Amino acid sequence: xxxxxxxxxxxxxxxxxxxxxxxxxxxxxxxxxxxxxxxxxxxxxxxxxxxxxxxxxxxxxxxxxxxxxxxxxxxxxxxxxxxxxxxxxxxxxxxxxxxxxxxxxxxxxxxxxxxxxxxxxxxxxxxxxxxxxxxxxxxxx
Numbered sequence: 001x002x003x004x005x006x007x008x009x010x011x012x013x014x015x016x017x018x019x020x021x022x023x024x025x026x027x028x029x030x031x032x033x034x035x036x037x038x039x040x041x042x043x044x045x046x047x048x049x050x051x052x053x054x055x056x057x058x059x060x061x062x063x064x065x066x067x068x069x070x071x072x073x074x075x076x077x078x079x080x081x082x083x084x085x086x087x088x089x090x091x092x093x094x095x096x097x098x099x100x101x102x103x104x105x106x107x108x109x110x111x112x113x114x115x116x117x118x119x120x121x122x123x124x125x126x127x128x129x130x131x132x133x134x135x136x137x138x139x140x141x
Contacts, residue, residue, distance in 0.1 A: 008078075008088035012055035013043020015131075016068060016094045017138050018112065024138060026118045027096075029063055030109040036083070038123035042110070043089060052090035060094070064110045065102040068094040074134050079126050091130075093137060 016027040029042050044059030046052065053070055060068050074091040081087065103110050113121055115138060119128045 006086055008086050009084040010046040010052075010088050010090070011043050011084075012046055012052040012059065012090040012092075013041050014056050014060060014068065014070070014092045014094040015041050015074065015134070015138060016060065016064075016066070016096060017115075018096055020112065024115040025112040026115055026138070027064065027066075027101075028111055028113050028118065028121055029103070030111075032105075032107040039121045040123060040127060041091075043091075045084075053092070056090070056092050056094070063104045063108075065098075065100045066096045067098040069097050070094050072137070074137065075130075077126065077130055091134075093134075 018025055018027075027042065028039050030039050031037070042060050042063045044055065044063065046055040047058075050058070056070065057068060060066055071093045074093055077087075077089040077091055079087050079089070101110055101112075115135070119131055122128050122131065
């Protein structure tokens with residue numbers, strides 16, 4: 001079965017970047033749940049009738065408090081995990097249009113991380129590999 005004919009749990013998210021005094025920073029979120037504790041890019045499951053862009057904007061608002069502007073489409077990520085099964089995750093490059101940063105849940109965190117430190121913070125190798133692939137597209141200055 002190829003990626004086009006599989007049934008996927010569909011998600012959408014973004015690499016959110018901003019410039020902090022000449023340093024490109026990326027927003028990461030730490031999620032602590034019964035089944036996971038990880039650092040990742042903000043994302044979430046698509047609701048019926050939503051486009052990937054709509055999901056991304058909604059999930060970023062829910063998980064981080066930020067309003068964003070989508071700058072461009074990034075490559076889609078395909079992966080498998082025990083909680084969601086096979087996942088197709090649409091990704092975008094975005095920038096914040098507000099500054100009201102906050103985590104959705106008390107035990108979660110959202111932090112701006114300098115781009116050169118993001119790979120060390122990410123919990124999953126597939127995201128580290130993905131970041132390396134798209135990093136040239138992320139510079140803000």
